[in-house]
Amino acid sequence: MGSLANDAIAIARRARSLGARRDRAGAALSLGIVTTFLTLIVVLPLAALVWESKKAGSHGFWAAISSPEAVAALKLTLGASLVVALLNAVLGTITAWVLVRDDFRGKALVNAIIDLPFALPTIVAGLTLLALYGSRSPIGINVAYTRGAVVLALLFVTLPFVVRTVQPVLRELDVEMEAAAASLGASDAVAFRRIVLPNILPGILSGVALALAKAVGEFGSLVIITGNLPYKTEVSSVYIFGRIESGDTPAAAAVAVVLLVISFVLLLTIGVIRHVTTRHDRG
Amino acid sequence: MAKRSLRSVALGYLVVILVGPLGIVFWRTFQHGLAPAWNALSAHDTIHAFELTLIISAIAVPINTVFGIVCALAIVRREFPAKGLLNAFIDLPLALSPVVVGLALFLLYGRQGWLGPWLTAHGIRVLFAVPAIVIATIFVSLPFVAREVVPTLREIGDEQEQAARTLGAGGWQTFWRITLPSIRWAVTYGVILTTARSLGEYGAVAVVSGRIQGVTETATLRVQQRYESFDLAGAYAISIVLALLAVGVLLAMTLIRPQEETA
CATH class of the missing domain: 1.10.3720.10 (MetI-like)
Known part of the structure; x- marks a missing residue:
C-alpha cells in the first residue's frame, strides 16, 4: 500500500517536471514566433531603410x-x-x-x-x-x-x-x-x-x-x-x-x-x- | 451657463470637422438617386478593387490576431531580456508614417533591395503584387490585438491558469479553456480595430502596390484614382461604401466596449 502511494507521488512529480519542461519549450516557441515575425515584418524593412539612407555617406x-x-x-x-x-x-x-x-x-x-x-x-x-x-x-x-x-x-x-x-x-x-x-x-x-x-x-x-x-x-x-x-x-x-x-x-x-x-x-x-x-x- | 457654452463648443467642433463634411458627401452621392452611385460601384475595376481589399484583410487580420495573442502572452506572462525593446517595436507601427512603412518594404523587396534579387531569381513577385500589399497591411495593423489583450491579461492575473495547471491541464488545454474565454472580448475588440485599419490602409499600400488598375488596386487606391480621373461621382460612391464599413466598425466597437469593461 505504502509503495503504491510512493509510486503515485513519483509519477505525479515526473508529470510535473515534464509539464515544466513542456512549459519552458512552449515559452521558447512563443518567444521565437514573436521575435521572428517582428523581425521579418518590422525590423528587417526598417533596417533596409536606414541602410539605404546611409548609402550616400x-x-x-x-x-x-x-x-x-x-x-x-x-x-x-x-x-x-x-x-x-x-x-x-x-x-x-x-x-x-x-x-x-x-x-x-x-x-x-x-x-x-x-x-x-x-x-x-x-x-x-x-x-x-x-x-x-x-x-x-x-x-x-x-x-x-x-x-x-x-x-x-x-x-x-x-x-x-x-x-x-x-x-x-x-x-x-x-x-x-x-x-x-x-x-x-x-x-x-x-x-x-x-x-x-x-x-x-x-x-x-x-x-x-x-x-x-x-x-x-x-x-x-x-x-x-x-x-x-x-x-x-x-x-x-x-x-x-x-x-x-x-x-x-x-x-x-x-x-x-x-x-x-x-x-x-x-x-x-x-x-x-x-x-x-x-x-x-x-x- | 458655462456648461452650455462648453457643450456648444464641443458639438460645434464635431460638426465642423466631422459631421458636416460627411453629410455633404452623403448628400452629393445620392442627390440624383441611387442609380449613379450604383453604376459607379458596378464598374469592373471597382468591383475588383473591393474584392482585393477584402482578400487582403482576410489574410492580414487572422495572422495579426494569432500574432497579437501570442505576443500579449509573451509580454505579460513571460520574463525575458529585452522585453522593453519588444514593447517599443510593437507600438512602432502606430506612430510611424504609412509612407515610411511603404518605403521600408519597397527597399527590402525591391529589385535592388536585400531580398529582391533572390526573390526574382526564384520567380517570386512580392513588390507591386499582392504579397507586398499583404505585408504592408500586416505591418500597419500589427499592434491592435496585442494592445487590447495585454491590459486584460494583466487584470485577470494568472491564478486560474495556475489552478488549471495544478489540476493537470496541459498548456494548450489551459489556453483554450481558461485564458482564451477570459480575453475573448479584448481579442474581438482588437480584431475589429485591425479590420478597420486593414480595409482603410492607403499610404503604405500606395507605395508598394504599383497601383495597377484591376490588378493591385485596392478600394482606397481606387478612390484616389477615380478622383484624379475627374470621376467625382465614382470617388464618392466608393467612399460611401468605405464610410459605411467604418460606421459598421463603430457600431461593433460601441456594442463591445461595455462588455469588455464589465468582463
Whole structure:
C-alpha cells in the first residue's frame, strides 16, 4: 500500500517536471514566433531603410535632408502638427469634459462618432473635407491647396486621441472634490485649474503625444485636399512619396529616417508619461 | 451657463470637422438617386478593387490576431531580456508614417533591395503584387490585438491558469479553456480595430502596390484614382461604401466596449 502511494507521488512529480519542461519549450516557441515575425515584418524593412539612407555617406544624408524642399516640408510638418496638437489639447479636453460631466440627448451617439476618424480610411477623410471646404463648397469656404487645409485634415485624423485619453481619467475623478472646492468659494475656473487639470494633465499629454505622432506621419488625408504644392502645402510624407515616384530613393530614405526618429522619440515620451503616472498612482 | 457654452463648443467642433463634411458627401452621392452611385460601384475595376481589399484583410487580420495573442502572452506572462525593446517595436507601427512603412518594404523587396534579387531569381513577385500589399497591411495593423489583450491579461492575473495547471491541464488545454474565454472580448475588440485599419490602409499600400488598375488596386487606391480621373461621382460612391464599413466598425466597437469593461 505504502509503495503504491510512493509510486503515485513519483509519477505525479515526473508529470510535473515534464509539464515544466513542456512549459519552458512552449515559452521558447512563443518567444521565437514573436521575435521572428517582428523581425521579418518590422525590423528587417526598417533596417533596409536606414541602410539605404546611409548609402550616400553622412555627407549625402545631410545633403538630402537639408535640401530646401525637404527642409520646407519638414518645417510645415512640424509646425502644422504642433498647432494641431495644441488645438487638440484644448478642444479634445473640452469634448471629453462635455462627454463625461454634461448630459444631453444623443450623448451616446456623439460619444460613438468620436472614433469615426479612426475607422474611416484617410483617403476618404480627405475627399470628405474637400467636399465641404473645397472649390465646390456649398458654404463658400474654400481652403483647398492652402496650409489651412493641412491643419484641417490633421485635426480630422487626430480628433479621437486627446478625447479618449482624458475621458477615462475624468470619469474616475471624484466630483466631490470639485464640489468641496466650490463650496469653499472657488470659482469654476479656479476649481478646474487647481483640481481637475492636475489630475487629467498626464492624459492630455499622452493624447497630445499620440496626436503629434499621427500628425507628423499623416499622408492619406492630405494628398487630395492639399494639392501637394512644394514649399507651400507639401508635408514630409508627401515629399517622401514624391521622391520614391521619381526614383530618388536615397533622398526619400534620408527624410524617412528623420520621421522614424521623431516617431521613436514620441513613443518614448508616451512611455515615460505612462510610467510616471502609474508610479504616482501607486504612491 | 458655462456648461452650455462648453457643450456648444464641443458639438460645434464635431460638426465642423466631422459631421458636416460627411453629410455633404452623403448628400452629393445620392442627390440624383441611387442609380449613379450604383453604376459607379458596378464598374469592373471597382468591383475588383473591393474584392482585393477584402482578400487582403482576410489574410492580414487572422495572422495579426494569432500574432497579437501570442505576443500579449509573451509580454505579460513571460520574463525575458529585452522585453522593453519588444514593447517599443510593437507600438512602432502606430506612430510611424504609412509612407515610411511603404518605403521600408519597397527597399527590402525591391529589385535592388536585400531580398529582391533572390526573390526574382526564384520567380517570386512580392513588390507591386499582392504579397507586398499583404505585408504592408500586416505591418500597419500589427499592434491592435496585442494592445487590447495585454491590459486584460494583466487584470485577470494568472491564478486560474495556475489552478488549471495544478489540476493537470496541459498548456494548450489551459489556453483554450481558461485564458482564451477570459480575453475573448479584448481579442474581438482588437480584431475589429485591425479590420478597420486593414480595409482603410492607403499610404503604405500606395507605395508598394504599383497601383495597377484591376490588378493591385485596392478600394482606397481606387478612390484616389477615380478622383484624379475627374470621376467625382465614382470617388464618392466608393467612399460611401468605405464610410459605411467604418460606421459598421463603430457600431461593433460601441456594442463591445461595455462588455469588455464589465468582463
